[in-house]
Amino acid sequence: MEPLNQKKILVTGGTGYIGSHTTVELIEAGFDPVIVDNLYNSDAQVVDNIQKITGVRPLLEVFDLCDSVKLGKFILKHKDIQAVIHFAAYKAVGESVRNPIAYYRNNLLSLINLLDVMKRYEIPNLVFSSSCTVYGQPEKLPVTEDTPLQPATSPYGNTKQIGESIIRDTTCSDKNLKAISLRYFNPIGAHPSALIGELPRGIPENLVPYLTQTGYGIREELKVFGNDYNTPDGSCIRDYLHVVDLAKAHVVSIKRLFEKKNKSDFEVFNLGTGHGVSVLEAIRSFERVSGIKLKYKITGRRPGDIEKIWADPGYANTELGWKTLSSLDQAMKTAWDWEKMIRSNNL
Numbered sequence: 392m393e394p395l396n397q398k399k400i401l402v403t404g405g406t407g408y409i410g411s412h413t414t415v416e417l418i419e420a421g422f423d424p425v426i427v428d429n430l431y432n433s434d435a436q437v438v439d440n441i442q443k444i445t446g447v448r449p450l451l452e453v454f455d456l457c458d459s460v461k462l463g464k465f466i467l468k469h470k471d472i473q474a475v476i477h478f479a480a481y482k483a484v485g486e487s488v489r490n491p492i493a494y495y496r497n498n499l500l501s502l503i504n505l506l507d508v509m510k511r512y513e514i515p516n517l518v519f520s521s522s523c524t525v526y527g528q529p530e531k532l533p534v535t536e537d538t539p540l541q542p543a544t545s546p547y548g549n550t551k552q553i554g555e556s557i558i559r560d561t562t563c564s565d566k567n568l569k570a571i572s573l574r575y576f577n578p579i580g581a582h583p584s585a586l587i588g589e590l591p592r593g594i595p596e597n598l599v600p601y602l603t604q605t606g607y608g609i610r611e612e613l614k615v616f617g618n619d620y621n622t623p624d625g626s627c628i629r630d631y632l633h634v635v636d637l638a639k640a641h642v643v644s645i646k647r648l649f650e651k652k653n654k655s656d657f658e659v660f661n662l663g664t665g666h667g668v669s670v671l672e673a674i675r676s677f678e679r680v681s682g683i684k685l686k687y688k689i690t691g692r693r694p695g696d697i698e699k700i701w702a703d704p705g706y707a708n709t710e711l712g713w714k715t716l717s718s719l720d721q722a723m724k725t726a727w728d729w730e731k732m733i734r735s736n737n738l
């Protein structure tokens with residue numbers, strides 16, 4: 392078989408949070424990642440830090456994937472791309488409710504343009520960033536890949552459901568195209584080097600960046616959205632996985648496609664730890680790893696929140712040979728180290 396280091400992988404959204412960690416893992420596994428990102432939600436400096444971690448500087452091309460002309464020109468320069476990992480998307484749930492058109496346009500048009508060039512230039516392998524949001528509040532837990540999908544509760548979630556359908560239909564119509572959709576649960580933390588991590592714009596919507604910013608004193612206190620749910624401590628439950636574990640799942644998925652181990656043309660995997668963690672447990676984890684007593688107060692429920700959800704990662708464990716390795720505390724510690732690093736560098 393061709394050595395891995397000759398395999399060029401297009402990583403869309405590769406300077407973003409999950410994309411940058413995956414680019415590091417791809418380089419460390421011997422692949423040649425090429426990033427396309429419009430830097431809407433990331434910084435070109437991420438490439439410097441990927442280089443510091445790996446010793447390799449991945450190529451970054453800055454343009455919008457909604458621009459089919461620029462994408463076509465890019466692919467002509469890189470006809471040797473053999474697979475695509477498609478991270479690029481808008482991802483803020485609340486913003487998608489306020490501005491659905493921007494979300495449908497960006498997340499769907501970029502995907503359609505990408506599939507179009509993949510078909511035209513016979514790039515046969517795609518890994519897609521999907522989300523546990525497609526399951527809504529499932530009736531039975533944990534969630535397997537066979538758990539029925541619920542109607543999307545936000546335009547963002549809808550773009551993931553529609554995106555999966557578009558990919559499934561395209562693989563049906565094109566015998567050369569194979570795709571894997573990875574449904575992430577809640578990625579948290581940062582690279583242990585603290586050189587790359589999540590850079591939330593403005594006030595974070597997600598729990599862990601809000602928690603670490605509160606610990607650092609940037610936010611006055613964390614609001615715990617409800618303690619009257621039907622859960623052991625009354626707060627909501629999620630499945631938080633370390634972003635480095637998540638990144639490694641993409642490398643395994645790419646290898647599966649190259650080695651033609653896929654069982655169908657469109658496969659789906661749940662990526663989580665298999666353990667549910669409540670908001671109050673996450674706060675205690677933060678307090679353990681930081682030594683800080685967190686200021687928080689219980690407030691009302693956040694509209695649209697799911698009460699509890701966690702993955703059954705059994706299918707990914709057996710079929711992909713992938714499982715999470717980091718504990719909640721280990722992941723939380725990297726989130727805290729990253730928060731301190733960005734603040735001390737005024738990022």
Ligand code: NAD
Nearest residue numbers: 404407408409428429430431432433455456479480520522
């Ligand atoms: P991110 O915002 O950090 O990264 C996405 C990157 O894509 C950004 O760098 C952004 O600038 C770029 N981008 C967006 N639209 C683009 C376009 N049209 N053209 C070129 N570049 C574009 O987000 P992330 O957390 O790394 O998420 C990556 C993917 O994973 C997304 O598809 C997201 O929906 C999905 N996902 C994320 C989570 C999570 O909690 N972070 C959970 C489930 C799924």
Ligand code: WQD
Nearest residue numbers: 484522524596597598599601614615616627629670693696
């Ligand atoms: C986690 C828990 C909140 C903030 C989001 C997206 C979903 C998917 C995963 C991308 C919840 C509670 C939060 C705060 C809190 N992403 N919380 N105070 O809700 O699982 O989903 O990420 O695909 O689409 O919606 O993650 O981090 O927002 O919240 O109490 O200030 O923390 O109520 O229980 P969530 P989250």
